[in-house]
Amino acid sequence: MITFILNNKIITTSEHSGMTLLDFVRYEQRLTGTKIGCREGDCAACTVLVGELKNGSIEYQSITSCISPLGNAHGKHIVTVEGTNLKDKLTTAQEAMKANYATQCGFCTPGFVVSLTGFALLNSEKNYSNALDAISGNICRCTGYKAIEKAAHQVVEKLDNQNNIDWLIQNEFIPEYFKTIPKRLGDLEAKDRNQPKGKYVSGGTDLYVQQADHLADNEVHLIAEKDYLKGISIKNGICTIGTNSTVSDLWNHSELSIHFPNLKKHLKLVSSEQIRNMASLGGNFVNASPIGDMTIYFLALNSDITITNENGSERNLPLKQFYQGYKTYDLKDGELLKDIHFKLPTQSTFFNFEKVCKRTHLDIASVNSAIQITMDNNNILEAHVAIGGVAAIPKYLHETSAFLIEKPLTPDTIIEANDILQNEISPISDVRGSSDYKRLLGRQLFFAHFTELFPEAFTLNDFVQHA
Numbered sequence: 001m002i003t004f005i006l007n008n009k010i011i012t013t014s015e016h017s018g019m020t021l022l023d024f025v026r027y028e029q030r031l032t033g034t035k036i037g038c039r040e041g042d043c044a045a046c047t048v049l050v051g052e053l054k055n056g057s058i059e060y061q062s063i064t065s066c067i068s069p070l071g072n073a074h075g076k077h078i079v080t081v082e083g084t085n086l087k088d089k090l091t092t093a094q095e096a097m098k099a100n101y102a103t104q105c106g107f108c109t110p111g112f113v114v115s116l117t118g119f120a121l122l123n124s125e126k127n128y129s130n131a132l133d134a135i136s137g138n139i140c141r142c143t144g145y146k147a148i149e150k151a152a153h154q155v156v157e158k159l160d161n162q163n164n165i166d167w168l169i170q171n172e173f174i175p176e177y178f179k180t181i182p183k184r185l186g187d188l189e190a191k192d193r194n195q196p197k198g199k200y201v202s203g204g205t206d207l208y209v210q211q212a213d214h215l216a217d218n219e220v221h222l223i224a225e226k227d228y229l230k231g232i233s234i235k236n237g238i239c240t241i242g243t244n245s246t247v248s249d250l251w252n253h254s255e256l257s258i259h260f261p262n263l264k265k266h267l268k269l270v271s272s273e274q275i276r277n278m279a280s281l282g283g284n285f286v287n288a289s290p291i292g293d294m295t296i297y298f299l300a301l302n303s304d305i306t307i308t309n310e311n312g313s314e315r316n317l318p319l320k321q322f323y324q325g326y327k328t329y330d331l332k333d334g335e336l337l338k339d340i341h342f343k344l345p346t347q348s349t350f351f352n353f354e355k356v357c358k359r360t361h362l363d364i365a366s367v368n369s370a371i372q373i374t375m376d377n378n379n380i381l382e383a384h385v386a387i388g389g390v391a392a393i394p395k396y397l398h399e400t401s402a403f404l405i406e407k408p409l410t411p412d413t414i415i416e417a418n419d420i421l422q423n424e425i426s427p428i429s430d431v432r433g434s435s436d437y438k439r440l441l442g443r444q445l446f447f448a449h450f451t452e453l454f455p456e457a458f459t460l461n462d463f464v465q466h467a
């Protein structure tokens with residue numbers, strides 16, 4: 001049985017856990033405020049909030065319900081647009097949309113309202129930039145974004161940097177019943193369920209785009225709530241991240257941000273807030289897309305992975321040895337990726353991530369790349385370079401990385417390294433660009449790493465004139 005609270009009502013259902021949450025709320029519960037646009041996580045018309053009890057209070061996040069399995073709602077509070085409604089009046093987010101003429105046909109409006117309500121509930125600074133992040137995955141086809149941005153601005157002003165539930169109720173952001181949810185969720189009989197054998201599903205953001213119908217009708221093995229795949233720990237200079245950690249878990253980890261000062265800037269390039277809230281590292285690695293952003297990121301960190309099987313025995317492998325060919329990798333039936341671990345950067349280590357895609361938000365890369373470089377004065381002590389979108393696998397550049405070691409950090413070294421990089425890659429022409437274009441991007445991103453990391457030493461002209 002799947003048990004959860006949907007808006008103000010306890011649900012216990014024997015429905016198939018692989019059914020999408022969207023279909024359950026619309027077709028089983030007749031909550032048709034949650035809209036269906038793309039069914040691929042791309043428009044956020046289907047946005048709902050998921051609240052999880054943590055240390056006695058509830059943390060809410062927005063997700064796209066069209067690519068989320070119903071079973072992942074077990075033990076949680078799910079809020080649809082109907083669940084944000086007040087009696088006989090508009091909520092503050094609804095009023096902001098209305099007052100700023102931010103709705104025309106209205107199809108996208110419930111999604112925007114839920115995202116803005118989620119922003120109000122989120123434990124983050126209530127500034128305009130964060131409000132725009134919260135709606136960066138929502139698409140509107142007819143109003144135009146300026147009016148919606150004004151509505152977001154109004155929400156920020158009304159919030160006055162508050163996210164306390166009582167304050168939000170008093171100020172008409174959410175209805176009164178939200179106050180009862182922590183106790184009711186704590187009392188909910190939502191024990192661990194026996195999971196059937198079947199396809200492993202974590203966030204579902206890759207699988208439900210690829211095979212939603214199949215998953216809805218077949219057994220799925222939901223792993224998102226498995227504790228032994230969770231958590232981020234830092235000990236003796238080693239960071240270990242459970243593969244169920246989502247991109248948002250990395251984003252919210254304050255200690256990680258100290259070691260990677262540009263973490264949020266880099267993660268902002270990954271999908272949208274709704275998708276980041278669901279997208280796990282394990283899913284990114286095992287999806288094995290040649291352009292997986294997290295895969296490229298962790299390849300350049302020279303990470304190792306722990307693989308576990310059903311009997312609990314474990315083996316370790318460098319991530320760079322995991323990939324064998326297009327979408328093939330070293331994982332046997334019944335094996336799971338358990339965690340990823342890597343040495344944290346030191347004072348003399350520099351890390352950078354670059355991504356080029358057709359639009360800033362919610363787009364996969366044409367080419368992406370990451371580098372980690374350790375310096376000894378002006379000499380390179382260690383280098384790890386990874387690049388995506390230019391080979392059948394997410395590519396660790398063995399030869400380019402090896403070449404850089406013990407070389408002085410000069411334009412000549414970097415230009416020569418690019419020649420090696422160009423020999424190591426084999427891009428193909430596809431919808432993301434021609435082979436020549438991707439080679440050019442590979443070069444520019446490689447150069448960009450150095451201008452970004454050492455702005456006082458290099459400008460792009462130092463490389464381009466000679467390359």
Ligand SMILES: Cc1cc2nc3c(=O)[nH]c(=O)nc-3n(C[C@H](O)[C@H](O)[C@H](O)COP(=O)(O)OP(=O)(O)OC[C@H]3O[C@@H](n4cnc5c(N)ncnc54)[C@H](O)[C@@H]3O)c2cc1C
Pocket residue numbers: 040041042067199200201202203204205206207208209229243244269270271272275278279280281282283284285286287291292293294335336337338362363364365
């Ligand atoms: C709208 C949209 C935008 C996106 N944008 C980006 C983007 O900008 N950058 C990017 O890199 N990706 C992007 N993605 C892809 C996707 O979100 C990521 O790859 C995500 O990290 C996948 O994680 P998941 O938990 O959702 O995977 P799932 O769909 O649950 O699983 C994916 C695969 O991994 C397997 N799996 C999951 N966890 C484990 C584990 N621990 N051990 C073994 N196997 C496992 C599953 O069986 C499945 O084969 C986007 C997806 C969508 C829908």
Ligand code: FES
Pocket residue numbers: 035036037038039040041042043044045046047064065066067
């Ligand atoms: S329907 Fe478009 S994101 Fe869900």
Ligand code: FES
Pocket residue numbers: 102103104105106107108109139140141142143
């Ligand atoms: S108001 Fe029509 S799609 Fe946004």
